[in-house]
Amino acid sequence: MADISVNYLGLDLKSPFIAASSGYTADLEKIVALSRSGAGAIVLKSLFEEQINNEIGFLESCSDDYTENADFLKRYVTDYSIDKYTQLIKDAKRESGIPVIASINCYSHSSWTDFAAEIGKAGADALELNIYSLPVNPGKNPQEIEEEYLKIVKKITETVKIPVAVKLGDYFTNLGNFVSSLQGHGAQGAVLFNRFFTPDISLKKMEIIPANPFSSKNEYLHELRWIAILSSYLRKFHLSASSGVYDASSAIKLILAGARTVQLCSVLYKQGPFVLQDFNRELKEFMDSKGFRTLADFRGLLNYANIANPASFERVQFLRTAEQYSRGQNPAL
Numbered sequence: 001m002a003d004i005s006v007n008y009l010g011l012d013l014k015s016p017f018i019a020a021s022s023g024y025t026a027d028l029e030k031i032v033a034l035s036r037s038g039a040g041a042i043v044l045k046s047l048f049e050e051q052i053n054n055e056i057g058f059l060e061s062c063s064d065d066y067t068e069n070a071d072f073l074k075r076y077v078t079d080y081s082i083d084k085y086t087q088l089i090k091d092a093k094r095e096s097g098i099p100v101i102a103s104i105n106c107y108s109h110s111s112w113t114d115f116a117a118e119i120g121k122a123g124a125d126a127l128e129l130n131i132y133s134l135p136v137n138p139g140k141n142p143q144e145i146e147e148e149y150l151k152i153v154k155k156i157t158e159t160v161k162i163p164v165a166v167k168l169g170d171y172f173t174n175l176g177n178f179v180s181s182l183q184g185h186g187a188q189g190a191v192l193f194n195r196f197f198t199p200d201i202s203l204k205k206m207e208i209i210p211a212n213p214f215s216s217k218n219e220y221l222h223e224l225r226w227i228a229i230l231s232s233y234l235r236k237f238h239l240s241a242s243s244g245v246y247d248a249s250s251a252i253k254l255i256l257a258g259a260r261t262v263q264l265c266s267v268l269y270k271q272g273p274f275v276l277q278d279f280n281r282e283l284k285e286f287m288d289s290k291g292f293r294t295l296a297d298f299r300g301l302l303n304y305a306n307i308a309n310p311a312s313f314e315r316v317q318f319l320r321t322a323e324q325y326s327r328g329q330n331p332a333l
């Protein structure tokens with residue numbers, strides 16, 4: 001029988017499927033349901049740097065336009081205090097019986113970093129750093145931004161005793177270079193990719209509104225390429241896939257590309273925790289049908305280094321595909 005256990009960031013997981021950080025994983029009842037349904041680990045909802053630093057005053061001082069944001073943040077800070085967060089870690093650890101990964105959403109290496117040690121003390125098995133600063137100032141040097149990210153990682157990995165993974169967006173000119181630097185600064189893994197909340201425009205109200213936060217199927221293809229490329233040379237660094245995974249077959253493809261674990265979020269909101277049972281069952285069925293005994297037997301089997309034609313991941317493939325479509329052929333069939 002196929003063995004779907006995996007070591008991720010030094011933690012022993014009974015399944016490679018992880019419940020991603022979201023409001024869903026802020027609720028103890030849901031965390032227990034996720035564990036009972038077969039989740040390998042839980043990433044708790046992020047605590048925000050702003051919460052930790054209590055930087056509401058900063059936002060208020062920015063401009064009157066920020067008043068609504070400041071009100072929101074005040075309410076948010078009251079609802080999700082740091083104490084509540086460390087309590088959630090303890091409760092989730094006690095009740096779920098599976099590894100619990102805390103999460104901090106941050107953008108600078110300011111005083112909040114001292115708090116990170118509390119996360120480990122509360123019993124979190126690992127820490128996911130969701131680093132995201134939106135560079136709205138065109139005068140800012142991109143290198144400065146990357147250096148700030150790396151300073152955060154270095155400071156945190158020096159502060160905490162638990163393993164650290166960094167959850168990233170894909171806005172990097174040379175992602176491979178940056179992810180390699182994360183490893184050099186003490187991180188044990190990366191989660192690719194974060195899916196940022198985006199604004200939309202309401203034509204009816206003629207104003208900015210939040211876009212639908214849920215992903216759609218096929219978005220997983222985006223991280224599939226990068227995981228296939230990065231896993232070909234970052235052999236000891238653990239890559240976790242996130243975004244657009246709605247079924248076991250997409251997850252299996254991501255493992256074939258080199259992902260150690262696959263994170264689920266939107267599918268849990270839409271279909272509930274029991275979907276994890278299908279993921280685990282279908283993964284085992286796939287492995288049995290192909291004669292794979294462990295995940296290591298096929299992890300990265302179709303990554304950039306292991307396929308006969310690495311150009312399938314490269315620019316030349318765009319030309320080929322476009323040409324095939326213009327001749328009325330569908331290369332995906």
Ligand SMILES: Cc1cc2nc3c(=O)[nH]c(=O)nc-3n(C[C@H](O)[C@H](O)[C@H](O)COP(=O)(O)O)c2cc1C
Pocket residue numbers: 020021022023045046047103105130167193194195213214215216242243244245263264265266267
């Ligand atoms: C409602 C909602 C809340 C989220 N909150 C967080 C969060 O607090 N921290 C975080 O790192 N990611 C957060 N995410 C991002 C998810 O963890 C995940 O990376 C993203 O939704 C892509 O995965 P999916 O396609 O399976 O939804 C959130 C996503 C949603 C939909």
